[in-house]
Amino acid sequence: MVYIGIDVGGTGIQVGVVDEGGHILHRGAIVTRTDIPYQDQIKAMADCVLNTLAQNGVSLAEVKSIGVGVPGIAIPRTGVVPFCNNLGWHDVPFIDEFRKHIDKPVFVDNDATVAGLAEYVAGVSAGTDSSVFITLGTGVGGGIIIHGKAWSGFHGVGSEIGHITMDLDGESCNCGNRGCLERYCSATAIINMARKAMADHPESSIMALCGGDVSRINAKMVFDAAREGDATAGAIFQRYVSYLAQAINTIICFLDPEIIVLGGGVSKAGDFLLDAVRRELPRYILFKSMPYARIELAQLGPDAGIIGAAMLGQ
């Protein structure tokens, strides 16, 4: 038997035929279109699945289930997607619609949850009792795995770690609240800190890396400059690491998983980030002698979306 995983992104939709161990056997892809009704978007996904199977000589009878990760809120129990900004979806009955085209068990969950599940099945958190996966990208997402199962909450609206309150009177967030974690721990937060700093520190090498155009600053430029000893970039990096360590301490105080996995674009900084976080974290740990989660980098990269989605049906 094989599993189908569908990774829905803002620009493209990736389909994979995945074996029981989480290995991708065959692939397909379509472009994400937001100018068509959700019924047509979902039919295009189903057609891509059927084409990928046909092109690789896999019969539908061999498919055990189909799983989908969406960049928004998904309610696993009902199969409804109440909100998915990248697709322009509101209250879309995803599973019911998809099964009009392919009559197999269909599962849907949030993309960060799915990525966390992939790391549990075939990545850095394999074999652990419990894990929290954090995607550090344009925003911040979370995936919670407890006793080998994805936990998206009772209503399917949990593991939205990016929107827990970290600063009561802090920066305004798109969600309407103040001081959400993703205002401090996302790539966007790094970029905002760097843009502000350039007014007072035009001598920073970040300025050269962005060609003098602060609108072109990205997180990698800031981390690269920090790594090479630029003082302004170093201060931003240290501030970011302090925020991230406090967010990780909050995860430990709350859920205390066996392992916390850092994924998403910012985590591509690799050991430079990981080592700094591991050094900073003990400052915030509640009791200095207590045991707490290992902090690790995600291993699977962009394939985590396909693999984890496929494994929703396992």
Next chain:
Amino acid sequence: MVYIGIDVGGTGIQVGVVDEGGHILHRGAIVTRTDIPYQDQIKAMADCVLNTLAQNGVSLAEVKSIGVGVPGIAIPRTGVVPFCNNLGWHDVPFIDEFRKHIDKPVFVDNDATVAGLAEYVAGVSAGTDSSVFITLGTGVGGGIIIHGKAWSGFHGVGSEIGHITMDLDGESCNCGNRGCLERYCSATAIINMARKAMADHPESSIMALCGGDVSRINAKMVFDAAREGDATAGAIFQRYVSYLAQAINTIICFLDPEIIVLGGGVSKAGDFLLDAVRRELPRYILFKSMPYARIELAQLGPDAGIIGAAMLGQ
């Protein structure tokens, strides 16, 4: 078969013989002594259990297990209590020591976790899939129940909700960090807000309630004054409710349990607090149409500690 529950508090230790439905059949108690070594404290607990059984004609053979809730960090897997300030304990091998006196299965967990478990077995969260119990007292504690089991984390240091970061540059906490949730949501936070407000608002009826001595202000005085229309007390109450609603929203964003239960001394304000929190919470909910946890008051009161401890072995 019966279960023994032991509720360890700062001034007294309560013992209960509990049936499978969570009903207390017989009780015993001793005074908490901190002037003796932990070995003697634990022997006194075991003696109290044996005396309670003997006085009520229950044989040790009828006891299935013994559970203990402690006001500190307890690691269920190892039975060690790394930290319990009220007893002066550091790295106490609780289960090993206790079993020298009574050779039965022994379980230990944090007191808030145990109270949350009691509400699940015999209180307001009975029959739910998942719950988070919040004790709003001198500090703030938490108890997490998932699929009917207490979750204290992989290392046993989780559900310490009082110490998640809510304000990055906020008030200093005893734990050494800044802006911990319990600086905003505890009875202590209400008292501190009221004491500060009295300098500018000596006309507040809180002043009369405390007899002009601000060191005597407690949370009940502030809530009573708010309920009767005092403007200063009303503003403090509203600020507290706003903090608590943001803390609850954080719990929803992170774990999304079926139900969130408010316990501890502050929750004795009853519907006055509950109604205000339910009104305030929707302001902070991530997507306005999404389903989220019911908010309820704890039902069991002080017996929750005995009942939940007993149920650790169920």
